[in-house]
Amino acid sequence: MVKTICAQIKEYKWATITTPVFMLLEVAMETIIPLLMASIIDDGVNKGDTHHIYVMGIWMIFAALFALICGCLGAKYGSKASMGLGKNLRKAMFRNIQTYSFANIDKFSTAGLVTRMTTDVTNIQNAFMMILRMAMRAPASIICAMAMSFFISPQLATIYLIAVILLGGFLIFISTKAMKYFEKAFEKYDELNESVQENVSAIRVVKAYVRENYEKKRFSKAAENIYKVFTKAESLVVCNTPLMQFTVYACILLISWLGAHMVVGNELSTGDLMALLTYCMNILMNLMMLSMVFVMISLSLASARRICEVLNEESTLHNPDDPIMDVPDGSIKFDHVSFRYSKSSETPILSDINLEIRSGETIGIIGGTGSSKSSLVNLISRLYDAGSGSVIVGGHDVREYDMDTLRNQVAVVLQQNVLFSGSILDNLRWGDKDATDEQCIEACKMACADEFIETFPDKYDTHIEQGGTNVSGGQKQRLCIARALLKKPKVLILDDSTSAVDTATDAKIRASFAKAIPGTTKLIIAQRISSVMDADKIIVMNNGCVDGFDTHENLLKNNKIYREVYDAQTNGGGDFDEGGAA
Incomplete structure (x- = not known):
């Protein structure tokens, strides 16, 4: 000592x-x-x-x-x-x-x-x-x-x-x-x-x-x-x-x-x-x-x-001796992955996950509260390490990459959106410190954030209070999405990050993604099936396991949980925790 x-x-x-x-x-x-x-x-x-x-x-x-x-x-x-x-x-x-x-x-x-x-x-x-x-x-x-x-x-x-x-x-x-x-x-x-x-x-x-x-x-x-x-x-x-x-x-x-x-x-x-x-x-x-x-x-x-x-205290995550300094593409593979937050936990958070996602695909992820949706995507950017099995990004195990390199290519918009004190431009440049004003504006247009920014007297120079307390939840989410887009990532993860955005704006954001970043692999965690139904494939999570992984149409035919939630939401509302998700 x-x-x-x-x-x-x-x-x-x-x-x-x-x-x-x-x-x-x-x-x-x-x-x-x-x-x-x-x-x-x-x-x-x-x-x-x-x-x-x-x-x-x-x-x-x-x-x-x-x-x-x-x-x-x-x-x-x-x-x-x-x-x-x-x-x-x-x-x-x-x-x-x-x-x-x-x-x-x-x-x-x-x-x-x-x-x-x-x-x-x-x-x-x-x-x-x-x-x-x-x-x-x-x-x-x-x-x-x-x-x-x-x-x-x-x-x-x-x-x-x-x-x-x-x-x-x-x-x-x-x-x-x-x-x-x-x-x-x-x-x-x-x-x-x-x-x-x-x-x-x-x-x-x-x-x-x-x-x-x-x-x-x-x-x-x-x-x-x-x-x-x-x-x-x-x-x-x-x-x-x-x-x-x-x-x-x-x-x-x-x-x-x-x-x-x-x-x-x-x-x-x-x-x-x-x-x-x-x-x-x-x-x-x-x-x-x-x-x-x-x-x-x-x-x-x-x-x-x-x-x-x-x-x-030493970090539980370490760079390998000879790390890979480039992520080739946005392909993702989960190979028999299991995960526990604590080694002493009896029950794993994720159990024997096997998934394969091609680069550039849009993947929806839905599941009830506690079904380990966020835990699944946290392994991709190596915020945690898998207990067993391998998480492979761009053809390499994430543990083989330099962590900064990996995280620069895997942009995550977390559930708890955080903005820092400073101007809107200052916050956006967390994604890319060298981004020009034009690049920041373009990212905001893709995230549908320019709509409300232009209404502010100071526009992009508007001061954001610590934690973003002077903007609404939906505005904060869109600014965080724009910040992530400035990284020009190979993988973009939206962890329930459009929950405070109306359905029409949510659709606009997804449409702009498809047009502006077609080569980026997009993982969208959501409670609303309308937010993911147009995805190439949808992962249905239930109690830490993959209950289904297919297109919207096929899941409606073959997956009981997905069908019950879809029926509940299309017949008068309700989210994934209501109507059979358990």
């Missing part, structure tokens, strides 16, 4: 190394100052040597200034190193997330990933800053002050040693107990972020169903859970302060009492007693700082584990 986190220091190694060096130099100066003070009292004030007072005073000023400069430089480079580590951690996590397959993404919740890249990284930053500065400064200061105390008076220095041992043991005990609560706290953060994310992204639904009070209660519950866990953790951590203060004052009283007797008995000089009191405060204050470091490290360990989970 430490190795994984430290690997992200990278270009900030110099700042990481110099910060503790400056901290140690600051400690050295702070250790010298009490000795100079003792010399002023014993050899200057007591002996009436004004010259000695001036000389030692000047040395004290230089030592204090040098300590100040070292402290400032330590703070500067410590901030640079810790902020740099945070930046690199976020970049590394984001880069690794981009390599995830759908199976990897399913493992982490969106809210959990957001928490890891925000709250968890911030905790690591703060802890790293504390480690570079306080974790180096405090132990060094304690050791130096303890050594000087034993040099001056071993008898009185023993008091410090006993206090340090007792407090150190108590701090370890507290940190261990608090750690358990901190680990639970971040799980609660995930729940809080999930509540906020869902509420904001679905605010229209919340208001439409007047569920504001429910959402408030849900958020309050998540916030209350975090409050309770952190209260338990902090109730332990807060014990540090009173115990530390009690120890500080007890040591001062003991040293003052015993030291006064030793001064009277000429066993100790007044200056040495002052130096010992200064070292006492130095030791115990730095021990308090060390306790804060322990708490911060305890807090960050839970964050570090969660970050390492994301960084160390």
Whole structure:
């Protein structure tokens, strides 16, 4: 875990190394100052040597200034190193997330990933800053002050040693107990972020169903859970302060009492007693700082584990050693394909699928909810890998292709259409970043999107809000289809992506496909038989199996499910889940 986190220091190694060096130099100066003070009292004030007072005073000023400069430089480079580590951690996590397959993404919740890249990284930053500065400064200061105390008076220095041992043991005990609560706290953060994310992204639904009070209660519950866990953790951590203060004052009283007797008995000089009191405060204050470091490290360990989970997660999909960099055509073949989302699942999602589709064909896919239509097409662009059997595109197993090459030639318009903040042209150029305005307009005409775009005041420069919240569902679907068409793919998959489009527009889109992209293999998933009845062939899915694969006319004659659904839809409506699809 430490190795994984430290690997992200990278270009900030110099700042990481110099910060503790400056901290140690600051400690050295702070250790010298009490000795100079003792010399002023014993050899200057007591002996009436004004010259000695001036000389030692000047040395004290230089030592204090040098300590100040070292402290400032330590703070500067410590901030640079810790902020740099945070930046690199976020970049590394984001880069690794981009390599995830759908199976990897399913493992982490969106809210959990957001928490890891925000709250968890911030905790690591703060802890790293504390480690570079306080974790180096405090132990060094304690050791130096303890050594000087034993040099001056071993008898009185023993008091410090006993206090340090007792407090150190108590701090370890507290940190261990608090750690358990901190680990639970971040799980609660995930729940809080999930509540906020869902509420904001679905605010229209919340208001439409007047569920504001429910959402408030849900958020309050998540916030209350975090409050309770952190209260338990902090109730332990807060014990540090009173115990530390009690120890500080007890040591001062003991040293003052015993030291006064030793001064009277000429066993100790007044200056040495002052130096010992200064070292006492130095030791115990730095021990308090060390306790804060322990708490911060305890807090960050839970964050570090969660970050390492994301960084160390390897994609379940990998490019072959010598990948094929060109997809010859849009032919597709499923050869005894079976698939499970999880290896532990008893029942496969897809069972022994055998299909053969020629390049340029239009294939309809229909089936009831849960019949694995989307799972079937997800294997074509290798969003998932088949558990057994082979998915062959262009005459080659999809696992033989470079994944970027394959996905550039297999355009998918998913069920959940997503648009990004920016202009319409910006969104369209996700399909082809170098597409001209004319190419974008042509793609929109094929997708029947130009009809509504031309009604906007800014036309193709119209700004799209995040998620496409300022356009309707049907408009969003047509923009996503146009975006996919700009890829000029060999295979185009429309995963129920015209469900929000009226029947007439749906027919126009299909007609434009037949005319404009005749060489592209088109797979159209739909609930309406009218959307697929003109296809070359239609796949009927039922419970993860292919129940039928033929033309519309032949399926009407030979496939019971297809015929019952067709009758239900042509005799007054209904979708595939009604009228015999089960």
